[in-house]
Amino acid sequence: MGLLLQTPRALVRRVLRPGAPSPLAGRTVLVTGASSGIGEATALAVAARGGHVLLVARRADELERVRAEVEARGGSATAYVCDLVDGDAVDALVVRVLAEHGAVDYLVNNAGRSIRRSLHLSYDRFHDVERTTAINYLAPVRLTLGLLPAMRAQRFGHVVNILSWGVQMKAPKFSAYLGSKAALDTWSRIAGRETYGDNVTFTNMRFALVQTAMTAPTEAYAGRGETAEQAAARVVRALEDRPITVDTVAGQVGEVLNLVAPRLSDALFHRFDRAFGDSRAASAAVSGAASGAGSGEHGDRSGDAGQHDQHAEQGRR
Numbered sequence: 001m002g003l004l005l006q007t008p009r010a011l012v013r014r015v016l017r018p019g020a021p022s023p024l025a026g027r028t029v030l031v032t033g034a035s036s037g038i039g040e041a042t043a044l045a046v047a048a049r050g051g052h053v054l055l056v057a058r059r060a061d062e063l064e065r066v067r068a069e070v071e072a073r074g075g076s077a078t079a080y081v082c083d084l085v086d087g088d089a090v091d092a093l094v095v096r097v098l099a100e101h102g103a104v105d106y107l108v109n110n111a112g113r114s115i116r117r118s119l120h121l122s123y124d125r126f127h128d129v130e131r132t133t134a135i136n137y138l139a140p141v142r143l144t145l146g147l148l149p150a151m152r153a154q155r156f157g158h159v160v161n162i163l164s165w166g167v168q169m170k171a172p173k174f175s176a177y178l179g180s181k182a183a184l185d186t187w188s189r190i191a192g193r194e195t196y197g198d199n200v201t202f203t204n205m206r207f208a209l210v211q212t213a214m215t216a217p218t219e220a221y222a223g224r225g226e227t228a229e230q231a232a233a234r235v236v237r238a239l240e241d242r243p244i245t246v247d248t249v250a251g252q253v254g255e256v257l258n259l260v261a262p263r264l265s266d267a268l269f270h271r272f273d274r275a276f277g278d279s280r281a282a283s284a285a286v287s288g289a290a291s292g293a294g295s296g297e298h299g300d301r302s303g304d305a306g307q308h309d310q311h312a313e314q315g316r317r
Helices: 002-006 008-016 037-048 060-072 087-101 126-154 175-198 228-241 249-260 262-275 280-291 296-301
Strands: 028-032 052-057 076-081 106-109 112-115 157-164 200-207 305-308
Touching: 002 008, 008 228, 028 037, 028 126, 037 052, 037 060, 037 076, 037 106, 037 228, 052 060, 052 087, 060 076, 076 087, 087 126, 106 126, 106 228, 112 126, 112 175, 126 157, 126 175, 126 200, 157 175, 157 228, 175 200, 200 228, 249 262
Parallel strands: 028 052, 028 106, 052 076, 106 157, 157 200
Antiparallel strands: 112 305
């Protein structure tokens, strides 16, 4: 029912024109975090549907590998090396992309960082909050703001944000990560209401667990969740149909429970929190920093963190 109310035109199109070309054909689609994981799989899937993919990530060698793979499969792609936490670099990327392509039709804000760590291990780690905010909120907002004027001028555009069902569940141990993702979720809903008249829309995708390098440090996640390719298929569907949100049933149930029975929800999640402790990687990163063996960025490389792009080489999601 939710998708029926969100995407009636798209559903009619799929029923009446089942063999029609994808709406992505001939369009320009920018994907951040495109060097691995969900971003890489999304880039390949978009290119297979005829879109020209702009690949953005920090690692030039991995970007070139993905670009070559896209073209080997008959698709079209351009690679742009950019550290998205560098504001000047993002601004320069926007200028270059607009100069070379005129406008971006679709934007997938995928690059980000995840940190799973309890509060009692985080009292002296405010940098966890700063890092997650920088890549998960400030970077995609800055990039989106740079590309929005051209989208609105051409009266077409769509932005997909890769988020987490945790913004609905309010899952323990993810305070830094989910705080930044919830900020992007809210910002995009407000932005979409302002750009609605210009035919520029937003989708917030609240994924459950996906098997990427980001989830690897957490032992409890081993072998669980959907693959990057399965997640990418859902991203492509969101690009084509432009729903407001893409949720999981569990996320929706958790969101309702938080609204109608907040104290019960707190009690249940407290028990869940106590039952599933921090990973060895998260605890080791903190103890290592305390002993002087490692701190800062190095601490997160061995810690319970990950990044999609942008990914695991520096422990972001």
